[in-house]
């Protein structure tokens with residue numbers, strides 16, 4: 001899909017200076033992850049760089065946004081959020097550091113490993129409803145009832161600015177990067193990265209990547225407004241859920257700044273998880289490998305200096321083991337036929 005946008009797209013909501021201030025607030029806690037060359041570069045025929053957000057203390061990039069948001073709250077009774085898992089863990093981690101009460105609402109599709117990670121940090125966990133949208137409703141209800149401050153996983157200016165610090169670090173380490181491949185769900189990550197990267201290097205291409213099943217941001221971009229999408233199981237569980245029907249920040253920014261959105265099948269995500277494991281020896285979530293999947297499948301042409309964010313490592317190890325050993329995977333009503341790597 002090619003997205004028409006004005007040449008000098010401006011959203012006004014978040015500026016490079018906000019991202020730079022976020023970088024100060026998260027320093028020493030959620031910054032400084034490595035940017036490494038991928039062993040897949042030769043095979044692909046481009047210089048591929050991997051930004052390893054898997055090295056965050058919570059195992060995913062969301063600590064950047066959560067830390068930036070919570071550091072600015074001041075004296076509040078506590079925070080609450082809805083999450084597919086990684087944002088909840090980030091909020092729990094940041095809240096514990098700052099000394100705040102944290103409540104995390106999750107839908108039933110969230111893997112147990114993520115629930116355990118959140119509980120271990122001392123946050124209260126509420127499991128509610130079949131979908132992220134249902135969990136979000138419960139989150140809003142509890143926020144009101146208990147006077148807690150809601151921190152959205154993606155539609156929050158401070159969260160978006162925090163995620164944007166990834167782009168500052170990538171371009172400081174490798175100014176030659178000319179394409180960034182960014183996993184896309186609610187769009188906080190892509191909005192932050194696009195805001196910072198395009199301010200620093202206007203010609204850079206930013207491509208959002210997500211799974212075919214439940215691509216909420218792409219559906220919204222096509223419709224010109226947020227739309228309901230059905231949430232189904234995916235190897236990229238961290239990319240599940242909608243963008244919120246009254247989205248204020250991440251949708252307008254993604255619409256203005258993303259050059260393209262590309263969708264990946266479950267089979268393509270499966271093969272990319274294998275490739276990253278066998279070639280780069282990395283354990284990464286399905287949501288993290290969509291950039292690699294886009295290059296391997298040829299859906300994004302491999303040329304120039306490409307960076308992608310390996311967004312998280314919080315995999316269900318039983319499922320991950322099945323993927324890397326080439327076994328079948330069942331996802332609700334869908335079955336991915338197993339293929340050993342390289343076969």
Ligand SMILES: *Cc1c(COP(=O)(O)O)cnc(C)c1O
Pocket residue numbers: 060062086087153154183184185186187188189190238239285287288311312313
């Ligand atoms: C949240 C998340 C994403 C997507 O980020 P959005 O800001 O919702 O677009 C991608 N990968 C992982 C591992 C995540 O936890």
